[in-house]
Amino acid sequence: MVFGNQSEPTDDERRDDRNHSLPGRSGGLGRRSFLTAAAAAVGAPLLARGGRAAQGSGGRRRIEIDSTGSAAVNYEFTATGAVEPVRGDAEGNDTVAENGDGTQTATGAVGSWGRDTYTFQGRITSFSPTSGDFEVRVDGTRVDPGAVAKGKTVQSLPAASDVLGGGDGYPDAVPQSAATTVVSTLSELESALNSASSGDVVYVAPDASINVPDRELTIPAGVTLASNRGIDGAEGGEIRADEVYGEGPLHTEHQVRITGLRVTGSIDEYVEYDRPVHSGVVVKGRGCEIDNVEVSGFSYSGVKLLHSARIHHSYIHTNAMDGLGYGIVCIGGGSTLVEYNRFNLNRHSVANEGTAGYEVRYNHFGEDAIAYQVGTHRPGGATLEIHHNTFVPTKHLNSGEDPESHVSIRGVPDDIADIHHNWFHNPKKPAPGRGTESIIQPHSNEFKNLNFDTNHYGPKRPSDPTIGCPR
Structure with missing residues (x-):
């Protein structure tokens, strides 16, 4: 199956595709309520x-x-x-x-x-x-x-545009009154997680900043790890990793929710490749949800997915090491959903290692980028759906080129990479090969299993309000 459009419908033309629906309202209520x-x-x-x-x-x-x-x-x-x-x-x-x-x-x-x-x-x-x-x-x-x-x-x-990236006004924030246990220190956090059972809410105190320098903490199946990000303008309690240890500070079992937290590593700018590396959250279980969090400062990835997960209404930024530096990296699973997030200054904000699948929708990619923002490694992944996003950064910090690509499909997806209703600030329309166009397929001289339509190119605001992320 081969797809590829060298020209696209005008803003007034509508797409009728069985795989996609409209930009609408988002948010949601907690799993238990x-x-x-x-x-x-x-x-x-x-x-x-x-x-x-x-x-x-x-x-x-x-x-x-x-x-x-x-x-x-x-x-x-x-x-x-x-x-x-x-x-x-x-x-x-x-x-x-x-x-x-x-x-x-x-x-x-x-x-x-x-x-x-x-x-x-x-x-x-x-x-x-x-x-x-x-x-x-x-x-x-x-x-x-x-x-x-x-x-x-x-x-x-509220409308999704009111809470893009989470924080103030997020409708599903967890109050401290819902906590099973409130923790302020590493020993309290470790003890609470070790004794927690499904349905429990382990709550990081709003004023807490807990350093996890020398261990990996596992969140048990069915447990929620929460804080108060967005409640009355709060930043949320923090779990930080000032030092690199193992894969990173937080690991999940099945059906875990992480919400309302700040998860912070040691990187605060674009750095050269070095080892050892770590990630903020490593998802090792199925059915996990990460929402209303701020994740930053990790050399490998802000969120590392070994299984499909839903990541939404979060701010994921400054995971900025050359050679790695992912906001979200999908290693396993075929149905990860990434929606209503804000990304900035990641080497790649959403990527996979070549076999996983994902849907990336209603996200905003900010003005700082090290390389392309969304893509895949070879062999190319399964099903990749990229739609209703706004891609601002045209300059890549690692090359200095401007404009540069927003989406890079390296390899050929098993099914399709379907890319539509996005606002690309890069004015160059898609082309196969390794170029500087908005969408590229570097290892192919023609588009293979890649479809694009109803996108908008250039910094001028699109006249069609359904193109791009909510605004």
């Missing part, structure tokens, strides 16, 4: 809620079913219009059947800490089951499955 809050919210028909789906009859919505436990979740839902699985997620264990009345029913199973994703038209008229070890999101907003079945969704959350 969203069902209650969503059920109490004032609902509205799913199709009535903003974005591309409301702009034309061809618009599609997006529904995601995320397992949050070790057992498979069997599900079924019916929509009034067409339902299609998103490649890379819902594959091999799902069916979509036409019902003879214009509706379609999807039936599937999502495995341990996995995700199935579909696009649909119209509205959802039924969904089952209505509870269990799973979460449902419609266009990125976490909703009550029972409310989905009634054609309703959460309406009380």
Whole structure:
């Protein structure tokens, strides 16, 4: 399969693609509280809620079913219009059947800490089951499955543009009153994590700055490690690693949430390659969520993913060592979701080591960059979806060239790299090979398994408000 467009639709032309939906509202409620809050919210028909789906009859919505436990979740839902699985997620264990009345029913199973994703038209008229070890999101907003079945969704959350990068106004911040244990020192933190069990909230005190110089701390399965970033303008408690030790200070088991913290390494500027190296958070379990955090100063990666995870509403910056220096590096998993974050001064803000897959959407890449901001190593990854992002930096600090590339797909993805609705400040339209265009595929003289359309090039603000990250 070979894709590649040398010219693109104008801003007024709409994309109707089965893999993507609209930029909409985001945020969400905590894993343990969203069902209650969503059920109490004032609902509205799913199709009535903003974005591309409301702009034309061809618009599609997006529904995601995320397992949050070790057992498979069997599900079924019916929509009034067409339902299609998103490649890379819902594959091999799902069916979509036409019902003879214009509706379609999807039936599937999502495995341990996995995700199935579909696009649909119209509205959802039924969904089952209505509870269990799973979460449902419609266009990125976490909703009550029972409310989905009634054609309703959460309406009380702020617009994603209000909380891009997290911090002040973030709707899912965890208050100290939710804590099982509050810690202020390394010994207290280590003791709390060693004794914590699933459902516990280990809370780093707002004024704490805990140095972890000589050990790796593991967050047990199902535990939340939290602080107060964004509550009344707070920066959040800090876990820092002033020295390099092992892979880095924080490691996760399954279904861990890290939220409201600052995780800080020792780098505060662009530095030459050196060893040893470390990462801020190493995700070793499935079903993990990292949100509303500030991660900076690590030589290997701010966040190192051995499994798929969801990383959202965070500020990830100054992971700035030459040769490594990743904001997020995906080593394992096929369905990592990176959304509503701010990135700046990373060598590469989002990358994989050549085999993993990811979706990068609704992010802002700030003006300082060492090299390309999003990409992949060879052989090329699985499914790469890069859409509705704003890429500001045109100058690469490692080369001094201006303009330089924003996205580099090194190798050929097994499925596709699908790149659309992005605002690239680099005015040069995509080209294969190793050039300085906005999108490149360095090891190929023609685009292979790469599609791009409905992007905007150059620093002038696009007239289409659906292009780029929320603003």
